[in-house]
Amino acid sequence: MVDDTGLGPFLQSRRARLSPQDVGLVPFGDRRRVPGLRREEVAQLAGVSPSYYARLEQGQSRRASPAVLEAIARALGLDGDERAHLLDLARAPARLRARPRRVEQLAPATRGLLRSLGPVPALVTGAWCDVLGWTPMGHALVAGHADPASPDRPAERPNTARMVFLDPHTRELHAQWRDKAAAVVAHLRLVAGRLPDDRVHQLVGELTARSAEFTDLWRDQRVTACSVATYDLRHPLVGTLTVTQQSLSLGHDPEQSLVVFTAEAGSSSQAALDLLGHLVGGPAPATAGLGSPARERSATAR
Numbered sequence: 001m002v003d004d005t006g007l008g009p010f011l012q013s014r015r016a017r018l019s020p021q022d023v024g025l026v027p028f029g030d031r032r033r034v035p036g037l038r039r040e041e042v043a044q045l046a047g048v049s050p051s052y053y054a055r056l057e058q059g060q061s062r063r064a065s066p067a068v069l070e071a072i073a074r075a076l077g078l079d080g081d082e083r084a085h086l087l088d089l090a091r092a093p094a095r096l097r098a099r100p101r102r103v104e105q106l107a108p109a110t111r112g113l114l115r116s117l118g119p120v121p122a123l124v125t126g127a128w129c130d131v132l133g134w135t136p137m138g139h140a141l142v143a144g145h146a147d148p149a150s151p152d153r154p155a156e157r158p159n160t161a162r163m164v165f166l167d168p169h170t171r172e173l174h175a176q177w178r179d180k181a182a183a184v185v186a187h188l189r190l191v192a193g194r195l196p197d198d199r200v201h202q203l204v205g206e207l208t209a210r211s212a213e214f215t216d217l218w219r220d221q222r223v224t225a226c227s228v229a230t231y232d233l234r235h236p237l238v239g240t241l242t243v244t245q246q247s248l249s250l251g252h253d254p255e256q257s258l259v260v261f262t263a264e265a266g267s268s269s270q271a272a273l274d275l276l277g278h279l280v281g282g283p284a285p286a287t288a289g290l291g292s293p294a295r296e297r298s299a300t301a302r
Helices: 007-016 039-046 050-057 066-076 080-098 108-116 136-143 160-166 168-173 177-194 198-210 212-218 268-280 293-301
Strands: 122-125 131-134 228-235 239-250 253-262
Touching: 007 039, 007 050, 007 066, 007 080, 039 050, 039 066, 066 080, 080 177, 108 122, 108 131, 108 253, 122 136, 131 136, 136 168, 136 253, 136 268, 160 168, 160 177, 160 198, 168 228, 177 198, 177 212, 177 228, 198 212, 239 268
Parallel strands: none
Antiparallel strands: 122 131, 122 253, 228 239, 239 253
């Protein structure tokens, strides 16, 4: 497994992408052995001592104050997602000890929400990218080859990260697969910082062992929340179409996300979605992929 989810590797990767000119420093003409800023230069920009900053990168200090972390974030030009990730990494050890393991499940209100969406392609994902439920159209759009009831069984739930890297059907579905893969890895790295328990590390370890492409993207240390993105799809039933994917946090459990797919009104892509809805042939059984309450209570008890 590539064990590089910590604070030090992230800081190193962010300073490596900057040059002295990027941050207003005057280079002295000496040849640099490594790309990007030196530790001393980041420390100068952040207003901390070089030895203190070096200890942060070496993992020897876990007591950095929020003010110091914010100063380092400014020095490195971090965006909002990167700043949040930096703070998460600095707090990771305490949260790792405190977080209990639990079986994720859909709340009754979320099951009702999915049912109310009717012909809209949608699914709900959990904290670690497992599919907890989907509408019939959501299943037909992104995973028509999978068992539609699999989200009801915690041990068999599809996982969106595994699907992207290990499932040939999902790879074929995405016309720009590399863009989709990079977005999944950037989101998963945010999860690894925010929820640093054994489940995310097991998932990263599995994907590292089974996919060289995942390993390559994981080394990049990029972090981005999956909020809105547009993808070109090559669907086996309705052909090519362009969809916008929006991910919305659910109020009762902010680690769960409602993922909705839409197409431009009046477009050929919308016509393709309408055709897919016709091919789906009306509503699926009421509990398929929507997490039967009794079944989920049983899974939780185990």
